[in-house]
Amino acid sequence: MISMRYLSKLFSISLLASLPTLVGAATEDPLLKALSLKFLTQYFDGKITRSSISIYNKRNDLQDNIEINLAIPLPADIKQALFSPSTQNPFKKAYATFYTPTNFKQLKTCPFTGIDFNIDNNLKTEEWYITTPATGCIKDQHDIDGITSHNWIIQRDEVGKFRVLMESDKSLVIDLVTPQSPYKPLSTYHSIQRFMPKSTLECGDAYIKWRYNNTKKQYQYVFKKISIGNPCNGDLAFESTDDLGLKKAVAAIEKIVNPWVKNNLPAFR
Numbered sequence: 001m002i003s004m005r006y007l008s009k010l011f012s013i014s015l016l017a018s019l020p021t022l023v024g025a026a027t028e029d030p031l032l033k034a035l036s037l038k039f040l041t042q043y044f045d046g047k048i049t050r051s052s053i054s055i056y057n058k059r060n061d062l063q064d065n066i067e068i069n070l071a072i073p074l075p076a077d078i079k080q081a082l083f084s085p086s087t088q089n090p091f092k093k094a095y096a097t098f099y100t101p102t103n104f105k106q107l108k109t110c111p112f113t114g115i116d117f118n119i120d121n122n123l124k125t126e127e128w129y130i131t132t133p134a135t136g137c138i139k140d141q142h143d144i145d146g147i148t149s150h151n152w153i154i155q156r157d158e159v160g161k162f163r164v165l166m167e168s169d170k171s172l173v174i175d176l177v178t179p180q181s182p183y184k185p186l187s188t189y190h191s192i193q194r195f196m197p198k199s200t201l202e203c204g205d206a207y208i209k210w211r212y213n214n215t216k217k218q219y220q221y222v223f224k225k226i227s228i229g230n231p232c233n234g235d236l237a238f239e240s241t242d243d244l245g246l247k248k249a250v251a252a253i254e255k256i257v258n259p260w261v262k263n264n265l266p267a268f269r
Helices: 004-010 021-025 076-083 101-107 245-263
Strands: 036-044 047-056 066-070 113-117 126-132 150-156 162-174 184-190 205-213 218-227
Touching: 036 126, 047 126, 076 113, 076 126, 076 150, 162 205, 162 218, 205 245, 218 245
Parallel strands: none
Antiparallel strands: 036 047, 036 162, 047 066, 113 126, 126 150, 150 162, 162 184, 184 205, 205 218
């Protein structure tokens, strides 16, 4: 759970003026009341320019949302856990380009930011959102659209053992907890230019919705949609389009995304 010591550092100036009305006498954390959280990191020339959490109310009203800027450096022990060989990470095959010995070493030089939050309603565990541009520090990772950061959600359990719960690109959305699971559902993007940087395609994403499986003790994907994405034609899905040109673009993206999902994410079904 995000503590008030972090919130006091994270709220932007515009939010500080209204902070007393938000937290009240009980100092209630607005993140715990949110319908959903959206993590988004922007960067330029390999440097993070903005990293934030958008907190949506029960109407999911953009006008009423709250934005928290993440300006706190990632703690050394959390970064160390991300690179530790003892940390379980089921996405190493899916993002194999990051986990070659050379690239993994280069990844350590990337700028990181992150924040702790609660994804499972268990105060005995601790979860962290971690993000980096990856560009400018990994030789085969190029700037995509200024917001396609690479993200992780890492968890420290009751006995101090770490595991990666999620790895993705672009924005990462956390929704309300479902009655079937104490873990909140996730929505993620996965960019061809990230997991297959040597592809001749200049764009293409997979948008995936995830639910936590209590039996398997991991997230499983329940929905996938192909997006053409930036910089080709905007970040929109065109699987049902009637435009012949867009159909060809989608077909080319599917030829890469579908095998990637099938071959690298089978454990998540």
